[in-house]
Amino acid sequence: MTTEDTSKNKNQEQYELDTLTNDRLIKDHEYDGIKELDNDLPGWWKWLFYITIAFGIIYLVRMWVLDADDLYQEREYQAAMSEAKTASPQQAAEFEIKVLTDEASLARGKETYDKICQACHLADGGGLVGPNMTDNYWIHGNTMEDMFQIVANGVIEKGMIPYKDQLSPTQRLEVLSYIIVKLHGTTPANPKAPQGEEMEWPY
Numbered sequence: 001m002t003t004e005d006t007s008k009n010k011n012q013e014q015y016e017l018d019t020l021t022n023d024r025l026i027k028d029h030e031y032d033g034i035k036e037l038d039n040d041l042p043g044w045w046k047w048l049f050y051i052t053i054a055f056g057i058i059y060l061v062r063m064w065v066l067d068a069d070d071l072y073q074e075r076e077y078q079a080a081m082s083e084a085k086t087a088s089p090q091q092a093a094e095f096e097i098k099v100l101t102d103e104a105s106l107a108r109g110k111e112t113y114d115k116i117c118q119a120c121h122l123a124d125g126g127g128l129v130g131p132n133m134t135d136n137y138w139i140h141g142n143t144m145e146d147m148f149q150i151v152a153n154g155v156i157e158k159g160m161i162p163y164k165d166q167l168s169p170t171q172r173l174e175v176l177s178y179i180i181v182k183l184h185g186t187t188p189a190n191p192k193a194p195q196g197e198e199m200e201w202p203y
């Protein structure tokens with residue numbers, strides 16, 4: 001108690017003291033007769049502050065000096081992507097737009113065709129609302145890429161619906177393969193008149 005008192009007295013010139021409690025007041029600091037106590041900040045508060053300083057320094061060093069990968073969203077994204085690729089290499093294999101010729105794919109293609117496409121292109125591909133799939137005339141091109149694009153995005157103004165939300169890329173490949181392998185070149189019952197240009201068959 002006595003030591004405390006002397007220390008307070010020693011600092012008398014530096015601080016003003018509250019007349020009632022003898023607590024330290026901020027010197028030369030008064031507003032409308034109100035003075036403020038010169039309390040020390042609580043330890044937990046100071047520690048929080050020190051931690052944020054340390055965090056800031058470490059962050060800056062890691063970012064600017066060490067160039068740490070995990071601080072860049074772009075690199076984090078790429079790392080996650082390559083991780084996913086090694087996790088499932090099959091899925092990551094480059095998707096290739098090409099005619100599928102295995103019977104299982106063609107059977108799945110037929111299923112999709114009979115369920116969706118035949119309403120407009122007819123089950124035997126002869127064409128109704130949509131063009132004949134069996135002849136060599138094509139409006140939008142007859143490569144797999146051309147057709148893949150049409151099935152994905154449709155030709156809305158002409159009545160061909162986009163299927164990219166309804167059919168996965170693989171399903172689109174399957175149904176187009178079915179058209180190319182199984183329907184094209186056959187003789188439908190009631191073929192629709194040719195539409196578009198005659199094209200050399202690329203397959």
Ligand code: HEC
Nearest residue numbers: 116117120129130131138139140141147150155158159160
């Ligand atoms: C609601 C009717 C309708 C349905 C259902 C439909 N189509 Fe079509 N399709 C059309 C019409 C109409 C066109 C012609 C578009 C044009 O004139 O540009 C067309 C054009 C196409 C073409 C381009 C033909 C060319 O000559 O270039 C392909 C390929 C095609 N459809 C595939 C499909 C597939 C595959 C499905 C099933 C997943 C399907 N269509 C379902 C109406 C339909």
